[in-house]
Amino acid sequence: MTSRGTGAALRLTEICKRFGSVAAATDISLDVAPGEFVSLLGPSGSGKTTTLNMIAGFEEPTSGRIAINDRDVTGIPIHRRNIGMVFQGYALFPHLTVGKNVEYPLRQHGYGRDARREAVARALETVSLSGLRDRMPAQLSGGQRQRVALARAIAYDPPLLLMDEPLSALDKALREGLQFEIRRIHRELGTTVVYVTHDQDEALALSDRIVVFNDGRVQQVGAPSELYSRPANDFVSRFLGESIHLRGAVRESGRGLEFVLEDSRADVSAGGEISWPVKEARLGAAQTMIRPENVTLAPLDGTSAGEGAPGTTGIRAVVRDVVYTGHSVKYVVECPSGGGVVRMSSSGAPNVSPGQEVGLSWDIGRARVLGERSVRTEADGAQVAGAVQSGENEERR
Amino acid sequence: MTKAGTLAWPALVLIAAAFFVPVAMIIARSFTDPEPGLQNYTWLMTNATAQGVVLRTVWTALLATVITAVLAYPYAYLMATSSPLIRGLLLIVVLLPFWTSMMVRAFAWIIILQRNGLLNTALDAVGLPPVAILGTNAAVLIGMCQVLMPFMVLPLFSVMLGIDMKLPLAARIMGAPGWKAFLGVYLPLSLPGVFAGALIVFILSLGFYVTPALLGSPREQLVPNALYSQVLELLAWGRGGALAVALLVLVGAVFLLLYLVARAFGVRIGRIGGAAL
Numbered sequence: 001m002t003s004r005g006t007g008a009a010l011r012l013t014e015i016c017k018r019f020g021s022v023a024a025a026t027d028i029s030l031d032v033a034p035g036e037f038v039s040l041l042g043p044s045g046s047g048k049t050t051t052l053n054m055i056a057g058f059e060e061p062t063s064g065r066i067a068i069n070d071r072d073v074t075g076i077p078i079h080r081r082n083i084g085m086v087f088q089g090y091a092l093f094p095h096l097t098v099g100k101n102v103e104y105p106l107r108q109h110g111y112g113r114d115a116r117r118e119a120v121a122r123a124l125e126t127v128s129l130s131g132l133r134d135r136m137p138a139q140l141s142g143g144q145r146q147r148v149a150l151a152r153a154i155a156y157d158p159p160l161l162l163m164d165e166p167l168s169a170l171d172k173a174l175r176e177g178l179q180f181e182i183r184r185i186h187r188e189l190g191t192t193v194v195y196v197t198h199d200q201d202e203a204l205a206l207s208d209r210i211v212v213f214n215d216g217r218v219q220q221v222g223a224p225s226e227l228y229s230r231p232a233n234d235f236v237s238r239f240l241g242e243s244i245h246l247r248g249a250v251r252e253s254g255r256g257l258e259f260v261l262e263d264s265r266a267d268v269s270a271g272g273e274i275s276w277p278v279k280e281a282r283l284g285a286a287q288t289m290i291r292p293e294n295v296t297l298a299p300l301d302g303t304s305a306g307e308g309a310p311g312t313t314g315i316r317a318v319v320r321d322v323v324y325t326g327h328s329v330k331y332v333v334e335c336p337s338g339g340g341v342v343r344m345s346s347s348g349a350p351n352v353s354p355g356q357e358v359g360l361s362w363d364i365g366r367a368r369v370l371g372e373r374s375v376r377t378e379a380d381g382a383q384v385a386g387a388v389q390s391g392e393n394e395e396r397r
Numbered sequence: 398m399t400k401a402g403t404l405a406w407p408a409l410v411l412i413a414a415a416f417f418v419p420v421a422m423i424i425a426r427s428f429t430d431p432e433p434g435l436q437n438y439t440w441l442m443t444n445a446t447a448q449g450v451v452l453r454t455v456w457t458a459l460l461a462t463v464i465t466a467v468l469a470y471p472y473a474y475l476m477a478t479s480s481p482l483i484r485g486l487l488l489i490v491v492l493l494p495f496w497t498s499m500m501v502r503a504f505a506w507i508i509i510l511q512r513n514g515l516l517n518t519a520l521d522a523v524g525l526p527p528v529a530i531l532g533t534n535a536a537v538l539i540g541m542c543q544v545l546m547p548f549m550v551l552p553l554f555s556v557m558l559g560i561d562m563k564l565p566l567a568a569r570i571m572g573a574p575g576w577k578a579f580l581g582v583y584l585p586l587s588l589p590g591v592f593a594g595a596l597i598v599f600i601l602s603l604g605f606y607v608t609p610a611l612l613g614s615p616r617e618q619l620v621p622n623a624l625y626s627q628v629l630e631l632l633a634w635g636r637g638g639a640l641a642v643a644l645l646v647l648v649g650a651v652f653l654l655l656y657l658v659a660r661a662f663g664v665r666i667g668r669i670g671g672a673a674l
Binding site: 056057058077078079081082083084085087089091093094095104105108109152156 | 563566567568569570571572573574581582585586
């Protein structure tokens with residue numbers, strides 16, 4: 001099947017939303033290209049749902065502008081925005097059959113009888129539910145309801161499709177199957193999708209780009225691989241994927257800037273400080289973040305750790321927990337300057353037990369240096385104090 | 398029989414002794430008093446006054462049902478969609494009449510509606526002519542609606558509380574203006590509450606005695622008051638019995654009618670699970 005419609009461009013310009021004295025969203029700016037799949041990712045209360053509700057028109061922004069295909073929709077009533085939406089909990093009409101549910105938006109958009117029948121059949125076929133047209137929503141399983149909700153949202157080929165945690169009520173196996181379908185449908189339709197989720201794996205798997213939210217602000221916007229390998233700040237690095245974080249400082253040396261690990265006596269080889277050159281960083285307290293797959297963990301048998309290949313460096317750490325997860329083994333490690341998670345492929349995983357001291361080594365080229373505690377966001381360059389602190393303001397609807 | 402079944406015996410005995418036995422006796426009397434035969438029903442069918450009483454009673458009950466439904470629907474909607482604090486306040490306001498005796502409320506209406514009452518004083522103050530409401534069926538209707546409000550509000554509220562407020566929003570984003578989202582989605586889902594409330598209110602309003610006695614007029618009697626005067630003033634137990642049977646038949650007929658209407662609105666109502674009937 002080829003692409004049926006064309007996606008809309010979506011532009012948010014400096015959107016703010018306040019509920020009384022609480023800022024639910026601050027200075028949200030975002031450009032979504034036609035046909036792009038963008039996820040809004042963040043913990044609950046981070047402002048992602050508020051942002052989605054403003055795009056849908058359920059909430060009006062306190063300030064800022066929302067434009068769909070260069071048409072300013074701020075202040076345009078919900079029903080004239082021409083948006084498709086899949087709700088959390090599906091929001092199927094319980095008094096209408098599956099077919100009537102899918103037909104509802106077509107009626108509202110003035111499709112004739114034959115056009116409606118055809119579009120309903122096509123939408124149900126797209127989600128492989130053609131046989132369930134005359135069922136009531138209450139007679140369907142969770143996964144089937146989800147598909148009906150999807151069919152209803154795409155039935156009239158909306159150029160912009162909003163999805164609010166559509167898979168959060170489903171079990172894992174079903175969720176992965178539907179992720180696959182959502183990707184396929186997105187490819188087939190060419191619709192622009194804005195997808196809200198708190199599940200990092202879902203965002204990584206589905207999106208062209210991810211917008212990471214925290215405390216009502218955009219923390220970083222980028223492709224999944226970019227966010228994963230080059231997180232802009234501490235929050236993004238911790239929220240997306242596993243990592244170890246080690247404290248240290250950025251200082252000037254003869255050759256330029258370098259990062260010095262705090263408490264370098266943790267060095268396996270006890271040969272003094274551990275430091276490596278960095279390109280761009282602010283002077284002073286900082287931390288380094290290393291992804292689990294870039295760290296090698298080895299038992300301390302005298303030689304191995306810390307003296308690996310050129311360009312690697314290493315420290316001592318204590319294993320706090322070992323979790324076998326099938327394809328890999330997850331180690332929770334702790335050392336004086338920090339700690340985190342290391343993963344080793346289960347075939348080559350060393351046999352260590354909690355409490356044991358190990359050596360960690362990593363490729364310094366893959367260690368990312370982040371400002372400590374206060375970081376600069378990409379969006380506006382403003383200081384976000386305490387980016388690690390979790391959102392206290394509850395998400396409002 | 399299960400243990401729980403055994404525990405239901407006292408209630409069953411009470412209902413049988415306090416309801417079915419007297420009703421059976423009244424029905425029997427309507428055919429036997431003062432002598433065996435159908436003379437009491439002949440009277441009911443041929444006496445214009447008696448027929449007027451029955452028709453007026455049904456008409457008043459219908460009006461009361463429609464008026465309370467129209468007044469209660471937005472009130473219940475407000476309750477279902479407000480914050481818990483406002484909801485609690487609205488609930489107290491609607492329940493207040495429950496805590497006051499029907500007699501006191503009727504007297505309160507007398508104070509408001511009488512010739513030199515609050516209403517006419519207010520009308521006079523703004524230069525409008527006085528109205529004579531007290532002693533008419535309108536006054537009875539006003540008093541009844543006030544008493545019956547909670548019986549309409551509460552079933553509506555409980556059904557509305559169960560309606561997912563995302564549903565009208567979903568309808569809106571699919572292109573429906575607010576009023577269409579209401580008519581196509583919210584209203585059908587709230588119908589079980591409307592049916593439940595209408596049934597309760599209609600049946601209750603057929604049996605009002607104190608309110609019509611105090612606010613109405615003997616010239617515009619309703620069945621309960623006519624029944625009272627037949628039985629206790631004229632000692633015509635048989636005619637009273639015939640009136641009571643007429644009321645019972647009417648309730649049964651309305652019950653059936655509402656059931657059929659609800660069925661026509663569909664099996665749907667049953668499928669939602671909040672069925673009124």
